[in-house]
Each structure stands twice: as C-alpha cells, then as structure tokens.
Amino acid sequence: MTNKQSRKTPTPPGAKPRLQMVDIAKMAGVSTATVSRALNDSPLVTPETRARIAELARSMNYTINAGAKHLRLGQNKTVALVLPYERDSRQSVSDPFFLSMFGAIADALTERGYDMLVSRVDASELDCAAQLYNAGRAMGIILIGQWRHHEQLKAMAERGVPLVVWGAQMTDGGYCTVGCDNIAGGELATEHLIACGRRRIAFIGDTVFPEVAQRMEGYRRALARHGIVADERLSIAASFLADGARQAMAELKRRQAPFDAVFACSDLLALTAIGALEQQGLKVPRDVSVVGYDDVAMASYFHLPLTTVRQDIEAGGRELVAALIERIGHQEPASRVVATELVIRETSRVPAA
Amino acid sequence: MTNKQSRKTPTPPGAKPRLQMVDIAKMAGVSTATVSRALNDSPLVTPETRARIAELARSMNYTINAGAKHLRLGQNKTVALVLPYERDSRQSVSDPFFLSMFGAIADALTERGYDMLVSRVDASELDCAAQLYNAGRAMGIILIGQWRHHEQLKAMAERGVPLVVWGAQMTDGGYCTVGCDNIAGGELATEHLIACGRRRIAFIGDTVFPEVAQRMEGYRRALARHGIVADERLSIAASFLADGARQAMAELKRRQAPFDAVFACSDLLALTAIGALEQQGLKVPRDVSVVGYDDVAMASYFHLPLTTVRQDIEAGGRELVAALIERIGHQEPASRVVATELVIRETSRVPAA
DNA sequence: CTGAAAGCGCTAACAC
DNA sequence: GTGTTAGCGCTTTCAG
Numbered sequence: 001m002t003n004k005q006s007r008k009t010p011t012p013p014g015a016k017p018r019l020q021m022v023d024i025a026k027m028a029g030v031s032t033a034t035v036s037r038a039l040n041d042s043p044l045v046t047p048e049t050r051a052r053i054a055e056l057a058r059s060m061n062y063t064i065n066a067g068a069k070h071l072r073l074g075q076n077k078t079v080a081l082v083l084p085y086e087r088d089s090r091q092s093v094s095d096p097f098f099l100s101m102f103g104a105i106a107d108a109l110t111e112r113g114y115d116m117l118v119s120r121v122d123a124s125e126l127d128c129a130a131q132l133y134n135a136g137r138a139m140g141i142i143l144i145g146q147w148r149h150h151e152q153l154k155a156m157a158e159r160g161v162p163l164v165v166w167g168a169q170m171t172d173g174g175y176c177t178v179g180c181d182n183i184a185g186g187e188l189a190t191e192h193l194i195a196c197g198r199r200r201i202a203f204i205g206d207t208v209f210p211e212v213a214q215r216m217e218g219y220r221r222a223l224a225r226h227g228i229v230a231d232e233r234l235s236i237a238a239s240f241l242a243d244g245a246r247q248a249m250a251e252l253k254r255r256q257a258p259f260d261a262v263f264a265c266s267d268l269l270a271l272t273a274i275g276a277l278e279q280q281g282l283k284v285p286r287d288v289s290v291v292g293y294d295d296v297a298m299a300s301y302f303h304l305p306l307t308t309v310r311q312d313i314e315a316g317g318r319e320l321v322a323a324l325i326e327r328i329g330h331q332e333p334a335s336r337v338v339a340t341e342l343v344i345r346e347t348s349r350v351p352a353a
Numbered sequence: 354m355t356n357k358q359s360r361k362t363p364t365p366p367g368a369k370p371r372l373q374m375v376d377i378a379k380m381a382g383v384s385t386a387t388v389s390r391a392l393n394d395s396p397l398v399t400p401e402t403r404a405r406i407a408e409l410a411r412s413m414n415y416t417i418n419a420g421a422k423h424l425r426l427g428q429n430k431t432v433a434l435v436l437p438y439e440r441d442s443r444q445s446v447s448d449p450f451f452l453s454m455f456g457a458i459a460d461a462l463t464e465r466g467y468d469m470l471v472s473r474v475d476a477s478e479l480d481c482a483a484q485l486y487n488a489g490r491a492m493g494i495i496l497i498g499q500w501r502h503h504e505q506l507k508a509m510a511e512r513g514v515p516l517v518v519w520g521a522q523m524t525d526g527g528y529c530t531v532g533c534d535n536i537a538g539g540e541l542a543t544e545h546l547i548a549c550g551r552r553r554i555a556f557i558g559d560t561v562f563p564e565v566a567q568r569m570e571g572y573r574r575a576l577a578r579h580g581i582v583a584d585e586r587l588s589i590a591a592s593f594l595a596d597g598a599r600q601a602m603a604e605l606k607r608r609q610a611p612f613d614a615v616f617a618c619s620d621l622l623a624l625t626a627i628g629a630l631e632q633q634g635l636k637v638p639r640d641v642s643v644v645g646y647d648d649v650a651m652a653s654y655f656h657l658p659l660t661t662v663r664q665d666i667e668a669g670g671r672e673l674v675a676a677l678i679e680r681i682g683h684q685e686p687a688s689r690v691v692a693t694e695l696v697i698r699e700t701s702r703v704p705a706a
Numbered sequence: 707c708t709g710a711a712a713g714c715g716c717t718a719a720c721a722c
Numbered sequence: 723g724t725g726t727t728a729g730c731g732c733t734t735t736c737a738g
Contacts, residue, residue: 016513018487018489019487020715021417021715021716022715022717030725031724031725031726032715032717032725033717033718033725033727034723034724034725036716036717036718037717037718037723037724040717044723044724045723045724046723049723049724061487061512062487063484063487063488064488064715064716065488065489065714065715065716066488066489066490067420067423067429067489067490067714067715068424068489068714068715068716068730069715069716069717070420070716070730071420071421071424071715071716071730071731072716072717072718072729072730073716073730074730075715076468077421079471081471083459096449096452096651096730098452099449099451099452099455101451101456103473106436106471106472106473107473110472110473115470115472115490116470116471116472117431117468117470117471118434118458118459118469118470119459119463119467119468119469120459120460120463120469130414131416134372134414134415134416135416135417135418135419136371136418136419136420136421136469136731137419137420159414160369170737200718202737232708250709257518268651268654270653271654271655272654274563274656275654275655275656278656298449298621298624298651301599301621301624301625301628302624302628302656303627303628303631303656304656319723344710347714373731373732374731374732375731383708384708384710385713385731385732385733386710386733386734387707387708389710389732389733389734390707390708390733390734393733396707397707397708398707399707402707402708417715417731417732418730418731418732420730420731420734421730421731421733422731422732422733423716423732424715424716424726424730424731425713425714425731425732425733425734426714426732426733429715482721489715571724606707609713635707689721
C-alpha cells in the first residue's frame with residue numbers, strides 16, 4: 001500500500017510525521033509557491049487565498065520550517081549569546097547581574113524578531129564562540145564580559161566574526177564594546193564615600209578584569225583629587241564569587257590597615273562584605289560605609305538597603321543588540337557607553353555626628 | 354573576470370564570503386563527499402586524508418554549516434528552553450532560582466551536545482512555544498514553571514510536542530514533569546517551625562501556582578498532624594515578585610492575626626519578608642522564625658543566613674534534559690522528583706529560652 | 707576508498 | 723495571480 005505516509009525518513013513508530021508545505025499545498029489545492037507566498041505576506045496572492053491558507057496552516061499547527069527557510073535565504077535571524085565561565089568555578093552566572101543582563105538582551109532580541117542561542121563556553125577557549133558563527137548557527141555573537149581575554153576577542157573580530165562585547169572599552173579597540181563608564185562609576189562611588197567623611201576606603205575587586213581595573217582607576221582619581229594617598233593595603237583582589245568578599249574582609253583584617261569604608265565592585269560582593277563586617281562586630285554604616293556596584297534587584301530589598309552604582313542594564317541590553325545588528329548589516333558600529341548613576345541608600349549613611 | 358568570488362548571493366561589500374565545503378574540497382583536491390566523510394569521522398576515509406582535511410578545515414576556520422546539515426539529516430540537536438513571563442511584570446526572571454536552573458540546564462545540554470535556544474514567551478500565550486517545535490527550530494521544549502497554564506501544556510503535549518516541564522506533578526498527568534516533592538517540602542518547613550516551638554505560622558505564596566498549592570498542602574498536613582488549627586488569616590497570596598513579601602507583611606499586620614513564624618515560598622520572598630519584619634520592629638528569629646524555599650546562593654550569604662528548603666537544582670536540570678531526550682527518542686519518560694532537603698540556618702534559631 | 711548525483715523543505719526567478 | 727523549476731550547503735546511496 002502506497003499510503004501518504006511514504007516519506008523518505010522512516011518515521012519512527014509513535015511519532016507524528018511533521019507537516020510540510022506540500023501537505024498544506026495539497027490540502028488547499030494550490031502549489032507550494034502559493035503557500036509560501038501566502039504565509040510570507042507576499043502581495044502577489046489574493047487576500048482571500050492568503051486568509052484561507054493562513055487559517056488552514058494555523059488549524060493544522062503548521063509553521064514554516066525555519067532551517068530550510070534560512071538555508072534558502074542565506075541568513076538566519078538568530079544571534080548567539082555567549083556566557084564565558086571560569087573552568088574551576090561554574091559560578092560565573094551566579095551573579096544576579098548576569099541574569100538581568102540576560103533578560104534585557106532576550107527582550108531586545110525578541111523585540112527585533114531574533115532568536116537567541118545561548119552557550120556557556122570555557123573562558124579559556126573563547127574561540128569556540130566563533131564556531132557558532134562559522135557553522136552558520138548564528139549571524140553574530142554577543143559576549144558578556146571580556147574577562148581576561150581581550151586579545152582573543154580582538155583576533156576573533158579581526159577574522160570577521162560579528163561580535164559585540166559587554167565590558168570595558170579598551171583603548172586599542174578591535175571590537176565593539178558596550179558598557180558603562182567604569183572610571184566614572186569608580187569616581188562616583190569614591191567621591192560619595194569621601195563626601196560621607198570617609199578617608200580610608202578599601203577597594204575590593206579583581207583588577208585582571210578590565211571593568212574592575214577601570215573602576216579602580218576612578219577610585220584612584222577621586223582620592224587624588226582630594227589629596228588622599230591611596231594605601232595599597234586597602235586594595236584587595238577578590239573574585240566575583242560570593243565567597244570572595246568574605247575572604248577579602250578577612251584579609252583586610254589581617255593586614256591591620258584601618259579603614260572606614262568599602263567600595264565593592266559588585267553588589268554581591270558588597271552584600272557579603274557587610275555580612276562579614278557585621279560578624280567582625282563592625283556596624284554598617286556607623287563604623288564602615290559600604291558602596292556596591294550594579295544595583296541588582298536584591299540591593300534595595302536587603303535589610304540594609306545598599307548604596308550602589310547603578311548600571312542601566314536595560315539600556316545595555318538594547319545597545320548590545322542594536323550594535324550587533326548594525327554589525328551584521330556590515331557596518332562598523334561604534335562602541336557605546338550606557339548610563340551610570342549613584343544610588344544612595346542606607347549602607348553609606350553618614351554617621352550621626 | 355570569473356574569479357572564485359562568483360557566489361550567487363551577492364556578497365555585500367566588506368563581508369568575507371563564508372567558506373563552504375566545496376572550498377575546502379577544492380583546496381584539498383578531493384570531492385565534497387570526502388570532506389564530509391572526513392569531518393564526520395567516517396571510517397571510509399584513510400586516516401591520513403582525514404587528518405589532512407581536518408587540519409585544513411581548522412586552519413581555515415571552517416565549520417560544517419549546521420543548518421544545511423540538519424536539513425539534510427532531518428534532525429537538529431537543539432532544544433528550546435522556554436521562560437514564561439507574566440505580561441504586566443517582566444520580572445519572572447528576577448528570581449535567582451531561575452538563573453540557577455537556567456545554568457543547570459545549560460550545562461546538562463552542553464554535556465550531551467545539544468544547543469539551547471532560549472525564548473521568553475508571554476505566559477498567556479504558551480502555545481507559541483509549540484511553534485519552536487513545529488518550525489523545526491528545536492527537537493523539543495523545556496519549560497520552566499507551569500504557572501497557571503496546566504491545561505494548555507496538556508494540550509500541547511497531546512498534539513505530540515516533545516515537552517518537559519519544571520513544576521508540580523499533576524495528578525492528571527498529560528505531560529512529563531520534573532520537580533521537587535512540594536508537599537514534602539512544605540511539611541519539612543512546617544514541621545521544623547513547629548519543632549522550634551512555633552504555633553502560629555504564616556504562609557506566604559500564591560496558590561494559583563501548583564507548586565505553591567502543594568507546599569501549602571504540606572503545611573496544612575504538618576499543622577494537622579500536630580493538632581494545630583490553621584488560621585486562614587495567616588495565609589497570604591503574595592506574588593513571586595520581590596515586592597510581594599513586603600505587601601504580604603503589611604497585609605498580615607493589618608489582619609491583626611498574631612503570628613510567630615513565616616513560611617515563605619521562595620527565598621526572595623523570605624529575605625524581603627525579613628526586611629519588612631525588621632522595619633516593623635520585629636526581630637528575627639527572636640520574635641518571628643522564618644523559613645524560605647529554594648536555597649539560592651544568596652540565602653547563605655545573607656547577614657542572617659536563611660533557613661530554607663533546598664531544591665537540588667543541578668539534579669533538576671539534569672533530569673529535565675534526560676527526560677526530554679528520552680521523549681525526543683519517542684519514549685514516554687516518567688515524571689521525576691528530585692531531592693528536597695531542609696537546610697537549617699539562623700532565621701529559625703530557637704529563641705534562647 | 708572516492709566521486710557523481712539526488713534530495714532534505716523552502717523561496718524566487720521565470721513562465722504562463 | 724499562480725505554477726514550475728532551480729538551487730541554498732550538506733549527506734549518502736550507488737557506481738567505479
């Protein structure tokens with residue numbers, strides 16, 4: 001019996017064969033060309049046919065096969081979002097900041113009709129990210145965080161991979177970045193702490209990350225502007241991991257360098273630093289003022305609302321997507337800077353005189 | 354001049370034409386068939402040819418075009434991860450729990466060689482998720498949270514869409530779920546609170562979500578077991594949004610029903626509830642014991658480490674992926690339950706007598 | 707062991 | 723307006 005089931009791919013038992021355009025065409029009594037045109041809103045088909053076919057397709061739960069369409073069109077509307085992680089600790093994503101950024105990018109992409117393919121790649125093998133492009137899986141790549149791999153990213157971009165990176169704008173360019181003005185952010189936080197009457201301000205963050213290095217630069221400039229000499233002992237390289245702050249606070253205590261404020265390079269760091277401080281019997285903000293970075297949702301809900309440097313993540317997501325789409329259209333998008341603003345809450349309240 | 358640039362698609366200016374298999378074939382002086390075989394580790398090519406072609410491909414940054422391959426093979430190794438959101442508040446993702454689950458799924462998928470396509474869809478139009486399957490973009494769908502849309506999910510699964518859902522196992526089945534035993538979780542939390550000497554335990558969480566309804570069921574059972582009558586005024590429907598807990602605490606105060614403990618259906622809720630409680634002048638855990646749900650990373654770093662019901666998210670991600678892959682292979686995977694355990698920290702410390 | 711050729715599901719000339 | 727047809731880049735029989 002030559003029933004209609006005679007597809008080439010031997011339909012596995014118990015699996016409904018997937019509907020194709022020919023099927024719809026047959027049912028509608030037209031050719032596939034017409035179905036294609038109708039489903040793509042071509043003005044070449046009569047409105048009635050279009051409506052009839054659209055209705056038929058919907059009722060049959062038929063959707064044009066995206067893969068075939070893309071192959072034919074030579075372009076697919078998907079972009080890859082790459083989240084690098086450090087090999088030893090998969091934690092890169094544990095920071096709520098990532099999640100917000102992720103959501104912002106997802107929304108911006110959806111809005112423009114793009115699909116989002118998400119990959120986590122080992123930060124030491126960032127080149128793998130390029131394969132997503134080479135294999136035609138994605139038209140371009142958004143990468144969150146440049147980590148310590150500036151050179152690799154530069155090389156990728158030079159090879160022609162459409163790439164946009166969330167991170168610090170590097171002086172030697174090479175690829176398009178979107179990020180906050182980290183120097184300004186560092187200055188903002190430090191100036192505020194100084195205005196609170198603090199002089200011995202600890203800096204927590206790992207400067208191998210360009211963003212952090214720039215925030216520290218801002219911190220230095222602000223101190224210098226007020227004639228305060230930066231005490232090297234007050235700078236602690238803490239990883240972004242949650243435990244980083246705890247260790248940093250312990251280290252700070254060990255160094256016996258007195259301090260009256262902490263500028264942490266992420267809210268997560270700041271929040272856990274406060275916990276550690278309180279365990280040491282120090283009172284925030286009475287004994288120590290604390291400023292964080294990011295303004296994650298949790299920051300304001302904390303029992304002691306956190307003073308922090310807010311990054312406009314929504315805008316960041318939008319700009320990343322906009323820049324990448326420009327790049328896909330073979331333009332050379334300029335790097336962009338999104339707004340940074342200081343949000344003053346409780347953790348830096350000036351001690352009652 | 355008929356140079357080799359003569360591709361059909363008019364290469365836009367400034368864009369390097371993408372390498373194809375023919376290009377590699379020409380360079381290697383073989384046919385595309387051989388290149389294909391070499392790159393797919395077919396035993397039909399001599400090891401030397403294979404090595405030579407593999408090396409050539411790598412040096413040219415060539416990767417087999419995934420779309421074409423999938424079209425030809427009639428199967429693509431990608432699964433869609435769908436994150437529903439409520440229309441009014443895009444916040445669904447602001448809960449760190451999502452992020453952890455997301456990471457766990459990403460890792461499990463990567464490990465098995467699958468790509469992950471992520472989509473946020475309006476929770477009221479969950480059917481859109483099926484299109485990802487119908488359009489052949491993904492071989493199956495993982496959905497996080499069934500929200501209030503059990504029926505729609507059931508219908509989708511019945512239409513043959515390979516679907517696995519993180520959520521509560523429903524008695525009427527219909528689709529495969531992976532989730533914790535929420536009733537047991539609710540019991541665990543409540544029993545612990547009772548063991549702490551608490552009798553008037555408030556429940557915070559919106560029972561339109563099946564998971565929450567089941568946790569409440571566990572809460573009720575535990576109370577009943579100890580002969581405690583549940584005071585209806587102590588149950589507050591709070592949304593998962595961060596502000597939900599704040600409102601819930603205000604409502605609780607308004608109802609003037611005395612309480613000595615709070616069981617919140619997420620850590621985010623618990624953390625913000627504690628903040629609200631402290632603002633009302635109540636001391637945790639002295640006046641009120643608090644238990645959360647999820648054991649998100651932040652929970653233990655909070656200034657008052659949170660007692661909470663831990664869900665094994667890593668295992669959850671692995672199971673979701675395993676179940677979906679079974680389903681893609683045309684089996685009927687059974688719903689699974691992952692481990693739930695109570696983590697006792699500070700917020701429920703028994704008051705010093 | 708390797709090459710030639712057919713075709714995966716779709717779109718866009720080009721005919722009618 | 724609609725149908726016919728030739729590929730998009732790949733894999734895989736089938737010949738050699």
